Amino acid sequence: MKNATNARLAYVTADTYVFKYDTSSTLVGASQATLTAQVQGVTISKWQYKNSSGNWTDYPTTSDNTSITGGTLVVKPTHAVFVDNVAQIKLVTSDSDVFDTVTITKIYDGAKGDKGATGSAGSGGISIVLGNETQSIACTSAGKTSAASTISIPFTGYVGITQTACTCAVGTLPTGITLKTNTAATATAAGLIELSVAASSNLGADATLTGNINLAFTISGKTATKVFTWTKSKAGSNGTSAVVFSVYAPNGTIVQNQSGKLMLATSAYSGTTAITSATYQWAKYVNGTWTNISGTTGSTLEVSGADIINIQSYRCTMTYSSKNYVDVITVEDKSDPYVSEMLSIGGFTVKNNLGGLVPYIIVRTNQQEVDALLGIISETAPSSPKSGDFWYKIDHSAKSITLMKYSGSAWANATEKQSLTYTWYAQDKDGKEVTFTKTGKVIYLSAADIDSLLTLQCDVSN
Template sequence: MAIKASSQITIVDIDDVGRLSVYLNSSLPLSSIYDPNKDSYTPSWASTNLKITPVIYFNEKALSPASPGVTVSWKRREGASTEGNLTAGETVSGGILTVNQNKLGAAASGLLSYICYVTYMDPESGVTVNAQSLLSYSLLQNAVELHYISIAGGNVFLYDASGNLTGESQLALTATATNVTVTGWQYKNASGEFVSYPTTSDNASLTSSTLYVKPSHAIFFHDVATIRVTTDDPDVYDIHSIYKVRDGAHSAVGVLTNESHTLYANSAGSVSSYAGAASTLAVYENGKDIVDTFTVTVTPSSGITGTQSADQKTYTITGCTVDTGYVDFTASRSGYASITKRFAVTRVKGGAAGASARTYFIDASTLVLNKNISNVFTPKTVTFSAFYREGTSAARQAYAGRFLIAESADGTAFTTKYTSSADETSKEYTPSSPNIAAVRCTLYASGGTTASLDVQTVAVTRDGATGAAGAGGTSVVVGNESQVIPCSSSGTVLNAMDVTIPFCGYQGISKAACTVAAGALPAGVTVKSNTPASAGTDGSLVLSFAAGSALGAAAAMNGTIDLTFTCNSTTVVKKFTWTKAKAAVNGENAVLFEIISPAGNVIVNSGNNVVLETIMYSGASAVTPTAYVWKKYTSGSWTAVSGQTSSKLTVTPDMVDAIASFSCTGTYGGKTYTAYATVTDKQDNYSVDIISTLGTQVKNGEGSGVLYYRLYQNGKEVDLLKTTAFLTAAPASPASGDFYYHIDKANNKVTLKKYNGSAWVDASGPDLPQAAYHTYRLDKDSLPMDEGEAWKTEKVVYVDGSMIDTKCTFVVEVI
């Protein structure tokens, strides 16, 4: 009869074969120390190469790695991950492993193991024995030295009511650095960007630890200069603010009649009309326009041209070659803070020639609401009206759109108070509260509040209190408004530190008593001390940042703390900003790249496809390679699969001849990673697996068990076992129809038993295996035993250690 399937298993008596052992000698200690401050390793495997030598013994006899029958191979494992092949910088020669790079630095876990595998064929028995040994190396790390810098020095220039400088005419700022070097001084320009401090006769070098600041230096904007010192560590810096405090400072505000304007152009950028492209500056104090007492200068941005009126107050745009631009109005007067307002210009290009362009704008009935000492506005309301001009026409037409009106208490943050429910040409608006600083109206295109057409802001001025001449205005000056906190790579505070925030209050140009209260503090921050300021001394608030604290969340890189100051019965809120400076992580994230087949990797009888999918992780985060290359192993080499460059590969039956191996190489972070997968095509063939409960090794003839066979057709098991219970005694409390295999050691026999409801009996008929299983034996020299005849003809056969003379091979043929 034809043989459907066959298989074999070899069981070895290891005491008969002999004992193989291997030990590893390391040329360097099992730990290396990394100093992050010097970026050095002790010992350095790069300068003194690590060499690991295997020492091999067979039955206490030394063997050289080059001895006949000896094979030495090496693997590596990082941390608790799976082992893998050696990488660049790890080479083997004569069985000795040499490592010429500091590989521990790239091991995220700080633990790296090298595993030596040795195989040896005993020339007497012909049996191959195996042994392995492992050496683990660990990385120790010195503490990161604290990188820190802080600025100390004055922060106020004082001016009397006539605008004359009093007190200090120069301030010296001193930077105290720890483990960093000053690389420069910067100031924040009008665009809010930090740029290099101007070189002056006082500051010939901008890399020294001292910076001299004068009020004449072109670094002040709205009477405030923000200065930063930088270091050779880009994450370590400090910021210091200097203020110009003026006695009896005037409460003048600037207002533009037109804050923004849209110019419509054809597709080539040619503006069809400049009608309405003008704005006039007004300066209000106590409800009166006093712009005529100021000197007004205008500064158009690049690409904007126009003319300034004879009285300097109005600028009319006559040319625009950019899509966005502006004109800055600056009003100056001795004894007053400089006032700057911006007129924004937008050019909108159209498509091909068509209808005339239309310009939309808001007309406000007043640009200023003045509040008297009784908190009553004059006028009480403001009316916003919408208009448009067609093409080059100077005539304006009423427009029905939607209005969104908002109020602001500080002139910066606005809260919406009114939104049109339907299209309307105008809206009369009454302020909701006297405690506001501005009202802003935005015009939207009809039908909704999506397309913004124009914006107009109405400022709020206030009358001073009536009475005798009082003290000067109240000011609060904070000496430290931001701090960089050195943190570990995981986002926690590296070392405990105290942050001092000096402050003082002024009434006019005279110091006054002032207190501060800290708002909500992030976890790990506490108030160490809080000393009020007096008329003679500055106050200070000291915040303690605890070592190891995440400041609310490890991922949070910055935050603010509200500081509420009280001076002369006036409350002022300022924000203190903290920023984390994270230490770099040693090495880099381990990258895992795998091929998976969610629906299985077997094609059954050419009836289905197999989809191979790739996954990649960098550390604990899923990432996506930038490129994929799929290959198939054919005729001894890897050949690219044409046209397959995505993350998935669909394997069809015609791509697999019984079994096929595929690989995918993914590119990520400038490096390539390769993963492998195997696909099997099971046709109408049979296969049989041999399972040994004794294992594949016995020692000194001890142990017993069974061999049982599992038959498969097209990948599906057929002729199934009734049970896998192999016992020397019947199970207790059986149920009718239960089975077990009875092991008879005395007669070297295994019998299938069935419980009939009252007793255990030998199974028969359809309960027995339907296929015939013939087991043959081969001795240690691979010669047939039992005169070449079948040794057993059952599906389950008994074996024990006494049957193994050095080794025995069992061959099963299924008929």
């Protein structure tokens, strides 16, 4: 989890990305989407949408949006911003290279009847919803990536308004970006594309500032293509003396059945100059405590697969010019039949000490989810709930997550619990363990909990 304080960034979240219509073309579910912008190092200029000619134009002012220059924007199905049932919305900032976009899609359940006759319920249109359509990548003023990083692109497929299994084929990637994982979506769980961004890469050319990656989705025997856009967020020339330090695994972070070895390496720059003279100390995280590994004072560390039980975190402290720089990496052993994955509502970054994030854990075995979420996670209660429905209520004011249950007439605190136990640990920006009392499958992290960087670990047990 990062609390960015130096980068020039823009980030937009939405409480829904889909407007659903039933077979009678009646809107069901969410009736509006509220977009919220967070920026760092830039100011918000305005909101735009892509018109039928493919050009970005100012979002029309309506009674819902008397201004298009603020930090929020309300999108309704009736707004004249949809082209072929898709609205592409862009946040424009004072820096033309710093922006974010989201897509809101109308999806229909079944085919419409012909004029003058009632049509039978059709199979519905195919829709692919991306949880991340564009991302800025921190770069030096010379146009090279500042550190290794991962781009996460969740995706969900629909036939009509029914969530449906789908797969994704990733198109040509620029130099410096490789495919890390490609998990198919199911009828109940989102899929996930993870792209690894190498450190010190120019992503094709120093002067290149943006690029597109085609994502071809196959769902119910049909193919649909979406485009993911990456953009360089370049550091200013007056920031070239800043030190950037990161730990990465050049050959991947996974071993099988505790066999083989992994190499952990470091990347360090002062401005755009690689640091070649520094001292290092590696440590291992066990039972909530960091312990230095004797004799590990080089810029790399070889890890034996036998030392990795499920997951294992390693920390490297670099000392350079009498200052310490710290980064942490986590590696995995895939012999355990249970696999856990940490996701987060709101992503993994807050900006300018504003807002909060909602991390939660998904557990699978044999590609089937266990101890699933009991309900949706959202700020607003589900529409048209049934008796016995659950809802994880996000309360930004109280900075909390509460499991609610619908009685048939009202929502109240639920007494039910998840079947698994979730124990959370945390390390601060310097890699030091901190007191962390949050519990449960879903937790709330406010910006105040994150001092520049917070590393989370969650152990799952029966």
